[in-house]
Amino acid sequence: MNTTKPKKSPGRPVSFDHDEALDKALNLFWLRGYEGTTMAELTKVMGLNRPSIYAAFGNKDELFQKAVNRYISEPTAFIAEALKKSKSRDAVNKLLNDAADFMTKKNTPPGCMVVLSALVCGKESENIKKFLISCRDNLECALVQRFKVARKNKELPPDTNISELAKYYVTIHQGMAVQAASGATKKELLSIARMAMNAWPS
Amino acid sequence: MNTTKPKKSPGRPVSFDHDEALDKALNLFWLRGYEGTTMAELTKVMGLNRPSIYAAFGNKDELFQKAVNRYISEPTAFIAEALKKSKSRDAVNKLLNDAADFMTKKNTPPGCMVVLSALVCGKESENIKKFLISCRDNLECALVQRFKVARKNKELPPDTNISELAKYYVTIHQGMAVQAASGATKKELLSIARMAMNAWPS
DNA sequence: TGATTTATATACCGATCGGTATAAAAATAT
DNA sequence: ATATTTTTATACCGATCGGTATATAAATCA
Numbered sequence: 001m002n003t004t005k006p007k008k009s010p011g012r013p014v015s016f017d018h019d020e021a022l023d024k025a026l027n028l029f030w031l032r033g034y035e036g037t038t039m040a041e042l043t044k045v046m047g048l049n050r051p052s053i054y055a056a057f058g059n060k061d062e063l064f065q066k067a068v069n070r071y072i073s074e075p076t077a078f079i080a081e082a083l084k085k086s087k088s089r090d091a092v093n094k095l096l097n098d099a100a101d102f103m104t105k106k107n108t109p110p111g112c113m114v115v116l117s118a119l120v121c122g123k124e125s126e127n128i129k130k131f132l133i134s135c136r137d138n139l140e141c142a143l144v145q146r147f148k149v150a151r152k153n154k155e156l157p158p159d160t161n162i163s164e165l166a167k168y169y170v171t172i173h174q175g176m177a178v179q180a181a182s183g184a185t186k187k188e189l190l191s192i193a194r195m196a197m198n199a200w201p202s
Numbered sequence: 203m204n205t206t207k208p209k210k211s212p213g214r215p216v217s218f219d220h221d222e223a224l225d226k227a228l229n230l231f232w233l234r235g236y237e238g239t240t241m242a243e244l245t246k247v248m249g250l251n252r253p254s255i256y257a258a259f260g261n262k263d264e265l266f267q268k269a270v271n272r273y274i275s276e277p278t279a280f281i282a283e284a285l286k287k288s289k290s291r292d293a294v295n296k297l298l299n300d301a302a303d304f305m306t307k308k309n310t311p312p313g314c315m316v317v318l319s320a321l322v323c324g325k326e327s328e329n330i331k332k333f334l335i336s337c338r339d340n341l342e343c344a345l346v347q348r349f350k351v352a353r354k355n356k357e358l359p360p361d362t363n364i365s366e367l368a369k370y371y372v373t374i375h376q377g378m379a380v381q382a383a384s385g386a387t388k389k390e391l392l393s394i395a396r397m398a399m400n401a402w403p404s
Numbered sequence: 405t406g407a408t409t410t411a412t413a414t415a416c417c418g419a420t421c422g423g424t425a426t427a428a429a430a431a432t433a434t
Numbered sequence: 435a436t437a438t439t440t441t442t443a444t445a446c447c448g449a450t451c452g453g454t455a456t457a458t459a460a461a462t463c464a
Contacts, residue, residue, distance in 0.1 A: 199398065
């Protein structure tokens, strides 16, 4: 019945594109971190006034989390893509190489938003810090799952410590994010990625 | 003449220990980062009122930089110590293993202050961010110097890319700092350090 | 054409930010 | 003692923080 109803609701229509505005917020949080970003700056880059932001996205915490969720689903979709590779070594290799490219893109801030936005913070932002930690844990868990399959497929030695291997490569990823935020080039990140592959079980 | 003069100056004497207060500030900056630390919190943990802090250490920026300089000279002196090892491989191995222990100590915040305190920040803190980047560069340069000696001593293959090797190991160090800030244990950091040594030139 | 509903713009809120003016307290100098 | 010098404690500063009350603008509903 109401599945085909556009059902235009009354009232003044929204005058901005929701996802476009969210992307603007995402890029600012990415560049400045959670605490370094102010609502005043957000209103500027989003082109909205405060009440519109609060009505559409909630308060600063909620806006940030929505930005991170969009960051994970959209610009860093290459991660999920890399994990689909048939060989787990290729998956990790692609993951790190794509990350090197991604973290040094011209039109986006350097590094990884999930790694850098709130590593340390004031008391009031501890929940945001924990939220980002859980996001990073998700990648680590995904690697563990991928490696379990690989070990079952005899692609990894049966005595491989999968947890350690996964943690090692997310550590590389996080170290690359720090490097990118410090001004490292794509070439430099690629060399780091290449050297990190030397730890792959033989 | 005046070399042996204590020359007690007039005026009310300082009622606190300078370095002790600086250590308190150091630990708070270490835990909360530069932006996450407020002067109000600093007065509490240092046990001083604001004018005393400003008189003894300058403003927030200067206090932070003095805290970092103390951090580099005192608690992380193990880094300079590790680099003195006769074999460069032992030096790096000791550096990473000691870092694993240091970053997960009970009585100090997790991770490394120089890595974590201001990776991303608001416009007003950009100078602090650059200051920390230069501190991290110093470690990388020290590694490069150490590796140059090692290559000359035939301890490293003549075609070793020393810059890449140094950047790789500081990246490991920085990744470990992120891991520690995310709750990683000493055991986990040690396993990362061990795996990272697989990249050593054969 | 009202009446209703939603979004916009402006102005403002108390709280907190980093930093300081002011005056009392505690030492030395004469 | 009295004056001088430095540190202490209190109170306060303008600016900015995240968040919101209020009223106007723009749409649909009847």
